Amino acid sequence: MKEWLAGQKALFVLNFINDDRWRYLTDGLVLTLEITFFALILGLTIGIIIAIIRATHDNAYETMSPGPGKVILKLLNIVSKVYLTVIRGTPVVVQLLIMYYIIFATSNNKIIVAVLAFGINSGAYVAEIVRSGIMSIDKGQMEAGRSLGFNYVQTMTGIIIPQAFKNVLPALANEFITLLKETSVSGYIALQDLTKGAYIIIGRTYSAFMPLIAIALIYLILVMFFTWLVGRLERRLRSSDH
Amino acid sequence: MTTENNVLIEVKDLEKHFKKSTVKALNGVDVKINKGDVVVVIGPSGSGKSTFLRCLNLLEVPTGGHIWFEGQEITDKKNNINKMRQKMGMVFQSFNLFPHKSVRENITMAPVKLGIMKKEEANRRAEELLQRVGLPDKIDAYPNNLSGGQKQRIAIVRALAMNPDVMLFDEPTSALDPEMIGEVLDVMKELARDGMTMVVVTHEMGFAKEVATRVIFMEDGRILAENTPREFFENPENERLRSFLSKVL
Numbered sequence: 018m019k020e021w022l023a024g025q026k027a028l029f030v031l032n033f034i035n036d037d038r039w040r041y042l043t044d045g046l047v048l049t050l051e052i053t054f055f056a057l058i059l060g061l062t063i064g065i066i067i068a069i070i071r072a073t074h075d076n077a078y079e080t081m082s083p084g085p086g087k088v089i090l091k092l093l094n095i096v097s098k099v100y101l102t103v104i105r106g107t108p109v110v111v112q113l114l115i116m117y118y119i120i121f122a123t124s125n126n127k128i129i130v131a132v133l134a135f136g137i138n139s140g141a142y143v144a145e146i147v148r149s150g151i152m153s154i155d156k157g158q159m160e161a162g163r164s165l166g167f168n169y170v171q172t173m174t175g176i177i178i179p180q181a182f183k184n185v186l187p188a189l190a191n192e193f194i195t196l197l198k199e200t201s202v203s204g205y206i207a208l209q210d211l212t213k214g215a216y217i218i219i220g221r222t223y224s225a226f227m228p229l230i231a232i233a234l235i236y237l238i239l240v241m242f243f244t245w246l247v248g249r250l251e252r253r254l255r256s257s258d259h
Numbered sequence: 260m261t262t263e264n265n266v267l268i269e270v271k272d273l274e275k276h277f278k279k280s281t282v283k284a285l286n287g288v289d290v291k292i293n294k295g296d297v298v299v300v301i302g303p304s305g306s307g308k309s310t311f312l313r314c315l316n317l318l319e320v321p322t323g324g325h326i327w328f329e330g331q332e333i334t335d336k337k338n339n340i341n342k343m344r345q346k347m348g349m350v351f352q353s354f355n356l357f358p359h360k361s362v363r364e365n366i367t368m369a370p371v372k373l374g375i376m377k378k379e380e381a382n383r384r385a386e387e388l389l390q391r392v393g394l395p396d397k398i399d400a401y402p403n404n405l406s407g408g409q410k411q412r413i414a415i416v417r418a419l420a421m422n423p424d425v426m427l428f429d430e431p432t433s434a435l436d437p438e439m440i441g442e443v444l445d446v447m448k449e450l451a452r453d454g455m456t457m458v459v460v461t462h463e464m465g466f467a468k469e470v471a472t473r474v475i476f477m478e479d480g481r482i483l484a485e486n487t488p489r490e491f492f493e494n495p496e497n498e499r500l501r502s503f504l505s506k507v508l
């Protein structure tokens with residue numbers, strides 16, 4: 018037993034203490050959080066815009082009077098559908114690699130490439146989540162807003178989206194957690210995120226157990242923390258229901 | 260185009276043909292509504308009375324005909340419908356309060372966001388109106404904690420907060436428990452007494468008799484009879500109206 022403990026201690030020192038190897042993990046964690054955060058903002062922005070386009074098209078296209086507005090809506094809807102199909106139909110790693118090696122072949126700001134790739138990917142899933150939220154709101158809400166004199170966009174942003182957002186918060190939280198974990202493929206474009214950090218340590222020490230378990234724990238704790246945070250937010254938003 | 264001073268809403272040849280339907284929901288409706296009028300629209304279900312009301316503020320877009328409100332043509336796309344709706348309050352059968360906002364926010368949101376009142380002014384107006392409908396203590400409640408009758412009274416206040424020139428009521432008591440209908444009708448009666456122009460789609464014949472200045476009977480997308488409540492109920496000329504009244508009275 019004593020020997021085993023001593024062995025574990027030696028492994029710990031080798032993997033994390035020697036040459037300050039723990040810094041691969043902390044630096045990697047910071048980068049993972051950075052990419053996740055900005056990709057989340059980008060994904061939410063894209064997702065909400067696409068959701069509004071799709072929901073508007075589904076709700077109002079039939080009854081719209083002919084004109085340039087109708088044509089533009091049709092085009093936007095087609096673009097949105099293509100975007101959703103392509104993004105949801107291909108693996109995120111492939112999207113990341115295409116972004117890095119093809120679209121941004123001349124740029125070497127990898128962080129921005131990763132944020133764009135993950136953000137655009139997440140946006141597709143957020144769009145469908147938010148759209149289902151918008152569809153779940155009674156159409157009387159839109160009518161009430163319009164009857165007071167709000168225009169379509171004011172009613173959407175002031176009345177429909179806040180309620181839709183509340184309804185889909187659990188699904189959005191799930192998407193956020195998925196995003197956080199998906200950034201672990203950032204290593205494919207040589208970004209040193211949390212997972213890549215562990216990988217580098219393994220390359221130096223030829224010992225896989227501790228670095229892998231360490232990052233697994235870190236991901237797990239992060240996810241548990243954010244789940245708790247979203248739970249609190251949900252309870253606060255629900256205050257109007259009791 | 261009309262310029263008579265006291266005409267608030269004029270409707271000409273109004274038609275509405277829903278895409279998937281074979282019959283016209285509205286088939287040539289002509290009405291003039293003067294300032295101060297309380298027009299009650301009755302008729303069997305499917306007669307087009309709600310569609311007619313919803314066309315007045317363009318929640319339903321007519322497929323034919325014209326509507327003027329305060330001399331401006333609502334059905335003309337060049338006119339700003341959002342501006343015109345600010346002057347047309349609407350009350351729905353299912354209340355449609357905003358559940359994520361408090362009663363105060365429900366009432367003050369539109370006047371403040373649309374730049375009609377400052378926040379303090381809107382707050383004062385909300386308090387004053389809530390006082391009038393007997394719900395001053397509900398200002399910080401959320402809609403989900405209110406009874407149907409309370410919700411509808413607050414929906415009326417929300418529309419009134421915009422200082423509209425006309426109030427449209429789309430079956431305002433149809434979703435209420437019987438014992439709550441009275442409290443909503445009382446608010447509407449008081450409004451009528453204060454001179455508010457109202458168009459009311461309802462099944463409440465008592466309300467029509469008591470406060471209407473005119474009663475309209477609709478069937479199959481047309482107006483079959485239109486008269487003062489006295490004449491309307493006591494001497495119905497139209498055969499179809501007679502049989503309708505015999506069933507509902």
